[in-house]
Amino acid sequence: MIAVADSFDAMTSDRPYRRGMPIHEAAAILREERGRQWDAIVVDALLRSIADQLERPAPLLLHLVRDDVADASGVASA
Secondary structure: OHHHHHHHHHHHOOEOOEOOOOHHHHHHHHHHHEOOOEOHHHHHHHHHHOHHHHOOOOOHHHHHHHHHHHHHHOOOOO
């Protein structure tokens, strides 16, 4: 249980060296490695607990646009 929760938190939290990924991407990684890297029952439980958040539209495009603008201008986005 701790490994799944810690991995999800690590993937979705901002770090000094990178932004946290959207929960939709982290959920996809958990699904992909379910039963291999992480216990399938625990992954399923976590995904059920965040299901309402996964049903919302992903804010992925805004995240990508901000990063692309920062890369092109050489100025980091806030």
